[in-house]
Amino acid sequence: MSGNEFRFFLSCDINLPVKFRVDRLEGTLPSIKSPNSVNDRSGISSTTEERRPELYVECALYIDGAPFGLPMRTRLESMGPMYCWNEPITLSTKYRDLTAHSQLALTVWDVSCGKDERLVGGTTILLFNSKMQLKTGKQKLRLWPGKEADGSLPTSTPGKVPKNERGELERLEKLINKYEREQIQRVDWLDRLTFKALEKIKEQENFRNGNSYLYLVVDFGRLEHRVVFQDSGANFLLPAPITSTNELVIVWDPEVGKINPSEHKQLKLARSLTRGIIDRDLKPSNAERKSIQRILKYPPTRTLSGDEKQLLWKFRFSLMSEKRALTKFLRSVEWSDVQEAKQALELMGRWEMIDVCDALELLSPVFESEEVRAYAVCILERADDDELQCYLLQLVQALRFERSDKSRLSQFLVQRSSHNIELASFLRWYVSVEFHDPVHAKRFYSTHEILEESMMKLTPGVDGEDGYKLWQSLVRQTELTAQLCSIMRDVGNVRGNTQKKIEKLRQLLSGLLSELTYFEEPIRSPLAPNILITGIVPSESSIFKSALHPLRLTFRTASGGTCKMIFKKGDDIRQDQLVVQMVSLMDRLLKLENLDLHLTPYNVLATGQDEGLLEFIPSRSLAQILSEHRSIISYLQKFHPDEHGPFGITATCLETFIKSCAGYSVITYILGIGDRHLDNLLLRDDGRLFHVDFGYILGRDPKPFPPPMKLCKEMVEAMGGAESQYYTRFKSYCCEAYNILRKSSNLILNLFHLMAGSNIPDIASDPEKGILKLQEKFRLDLDDEACVHFFQDLINESVSALFPQMVETIHRWAQYWR
Known part of the structure; x- marks a missing residue:
């Protein structure tokens, strides 16, 4: 595609529902005082205590100033000070139904006051910009305190600050949004400096304004190309004129995709807990047994229908001896029903113990119950360290779906890693690479902190190394990769052919001020933490002929041998890391069946978003x-x-x-x-x-x-x-x-x-x-x-x-x- 070519979709051609993500609330909420019923002796005064706000966001669509469709609500969020929902919202309206003046009205409510909801504030944003293009990416909207979002035209609660009122912070937020949409070229070292400066500006601005403003961050995502507004030619807000032809008239139904109340009521009656005594003795017929066996063979990606859920719930007691049935049964539970959820958790504790591979399914985003996820962790405890290492990359990613920063899964991973240096090293790297994720950075950083605390408390082992030395050997891995990044920059600046770059590399590695030829203390190899490396052999190190000029480095080992690694900078190798992990896992599965196909699952480790190490074969x-x-x-x-x-x-x-x-x-x-x-x-x-x-x-x-x-x-x-x-x-x-x-x-x-x-x-x-x-x-x-x-x-x-x-x-x- 040429630089001047502009590809786009027309809004009238997109038959998809409007989607966006309510991200987070920034700013400080005013403290809420609640009266306490305890009086003093005079009976006059009463004490007050602060309450933690419980917030949700109500999202309503307005078309040409009139409400359109039913409003949607996020879940309650009470984890301050930055309230983070990160919740996808899907409206019943489709992009093709939008007009040029469609806008989204977002109102934040606080329900911590009991029956009376407290209005925190509202904000409104037009879905199309002045160029009639659909807005994309993250939008930071100013919240109007004490005002409900106004969807009229013009609105009294605009989320975007007028140009004459915008400060430096608003201008920078706009540039950050462009950066996240990859409309600004990324330069790693310069980006780090820039974001540090941005944090200082933000602190100064908040101090100047007394941190009085509240902002709601909404992410509209993006499609493959930009979306340009075009009217479909039919005004669906006005009733269609009655004609004598038999033309089919399509009418928008706001209830499409919603739960049918009568069906829901029937389901509740059929699954009534009063039937619990009867259900204990129920046995499936031949036809029902065949249906159940068919359901149990479904892959974990298959969604169960209402009838299938009802069948599993009905015969839940007779299925308790079938370990494969537990994950399917838990999918059939109506978790919003407190009593039903309580009974399901009781049955889960008495169910035939499931396999480790099925426990992984219970850690997926489908299961939100903390008890279910804790049960999955209990099953994982049966796995040995070698098996756990096969799943470690995915278990770290599963931390995104936990409900708290210090979850049972996080504590389990740290506990097992603190007694195995290989697990500790890989856990530290897997977590560190995710620090850039703004939504879950706190969660991954919390796991990193717990791991550090746990390692530092270790007493000296058989080899005499205490927890402090072990942790420092892992920290030095990061220092090593930082030095290699610096060398790659210097080598990349050399003009000439590959041979000149190789000479520069060897010169840098063997220079008088170089600490890489011989390390002051041995460092644990990031690719194989059981191996101690003591320095780099300059004469045996080289550069590959490719656009990124990856380094091929030969390291001395403490045992007197050598090991070779490739260091890449400028390329995201997390996908390679995943594939090689799957090759290693499949090699293990084949060997368990006595089939050795002589695979080569070489080691790969991403040490950053665009850098990493690979074993040289x-x-x-x-x-x-x-x-x-x-x-x-x-x-x-x-x-x-x-x-x-x-x-x-x-x-x-x-x-x-x-x-x-x-x-x-x-x-x-x-x-x-x-x-x-x-x-x-x-x-x-x-x-x-x-x-x-x-x-x-x-x-x-x-x-x-x-x-x-x-x-x-x-x-x-x-x-x-x-x-x-x-x-x-x-x-x-x-x-x-x-x-x-x-x-x-x-x-x-x-x-x-x-x-x-x-x-x-x-x-x-x-x-x-x-x-x-x-x-x-x-x-x-x-x-x-x-x-x-x-x-x-x-x-x-x-x-x-x-x-x-x-x-x-x-x-x-x-x-x-x-």
Whole structure:
């Protein structure tokens, strides 16, 4: 798209409901005094005590000055001083129904006074700006104290301050909004300085104004392109004229999507707690049993219908011995009914104990009950440290869905990590990377503080290290990455070819003032905390030829050996971190079924939004191998020759190659990994093939018509061709691995569901759609035998795909000319 091109949607074409997010309230509320009934001896005076306000926001849509549809309300929020709802609101009105003068009226109410609601203030904002474009991103609206939001035209409670009254703070808020919408170029070091200066200006402004203003922050999000207003040509506010034709007239119904009161009443009567005695002895019929078994096989992403919920509730007592049924039963509970919720929690305590993978589902955003989430943590306590490390990334993300900063989940993670240095190191990094999230930063920082306190209290262990030394060894990891960032900036400023940059790197590492050649004290490796690193070997460190010039560093270890790492700056590797974690988990699941496919789950750790470390695995890309050796077999003959072996190489090496090809073919298909070409398929000397660079997942791909999996003809030729017994063995390994991983589909789907709130690009864009795509890849509607035929067809389709071969040829020429 050229710089002058402007792409947009017309509002009259968008058949989606109006959505926005009520974020938070900024400013200080006036203290509320409540009279106390305790009198003194004279009976005249009474004491007063301060109450904590309980606030909610009422959201109403006004079109051309008239109320339109039913107002929506947020939940109650009492956690001050910054009241944060972060609650999505979906109106029944659609974008196509809006007019140019549509506005949103937001009123904040306080219900802490008992029956009488106290009006805190209101504010109003037009949905379209002066250029007739739909407003996007975060909007900071001034609240008018003691006034209910006025939706008339013109409004008496405008959220946007007039230009002549705007101060420096309002102008800066507007620029911050543009920055968050990525309309301002991001420069990491300059952004940090700028935001520090902004905080000082904000403090001065609040001090000058006595912090008297209240602001409500609302986030309108954004669509793929800007939305420009255009009238659909029909005025739906006026009654349609009566005509003699049989034309269908569409009338807007404000009750669409709302609960039917009569159906709700019938459901309440059917689930009445007075039936509890009768329900204890109820047994499902054959038809009902089949229905229940069908429901229990649903994936965790499936929403239960009203009839299915009713069926599970009716036979809840007979299902208590079925551990798979607990998560489905908890989904059928009407948690707004206090008595029903109480009975459900009692049954949960007596239910057959569920597996760890099902406990992960109870930590998803679907379950808000603190008791249910605490029960899930109790189940997680059964997992050993190795299993817990497989889920740690998702458990940290699950902290977003907790109701308090010091939740049971947070305490559990800290408690387990304080006795395992690997868990402690990874927990610290996973939490630190999320500090930039303005909504949940306090929660992640609280977990970081608890971990520090817990570690500092540890007594010296067998190796003599006390808690203080252990924690300092983790803190020095951050200092190391900061120094590497500084070096990358200096190296990046060097003009010339890659060799000059490498010379500058080695000069910086070995300089007199450099502290990196030999560390004052050993540092625990961020990628493998059990390994102590003592310095960097300058002569063995280098730079990769790419746009970002990542560093390839060789570290000395305390045991006398070396380890190699790649340090990247300027690229978000959190998505790579997730994919490699899933590869490691799937490798574990396959090995538990005695199937070792010789995968290479190298270590990846994001140390910031745009920086991180990767383990360096000695290998060469298939593109380079084919360019120099013409075939994969010729390359492997160089390292594992055998005159009597298949194709002149050892049988062990060929088997390793076939198994690793099969493993990554299945995993990349399930995860929907895109942008596969011969430059990001690497081969090790022992025959292990593995994938790198996971910028596209869950079905996204920059190339048109991508094959289901990356299986190029050179790989098939290395197995002896499509008619070879080794190629048949490859297909057999693929089908076996696919059916094994299908058995753990619930675990994998639960882990991705916990990532729904993360900032990983391919998940954050549309979490629900991405998880459904992942679910489709498991083909849960087929049995194992049908899946064998299904996957064999996928393999044949991938091998015979012509278009990807053409794209690969174009890619090779592009790389050559580059």
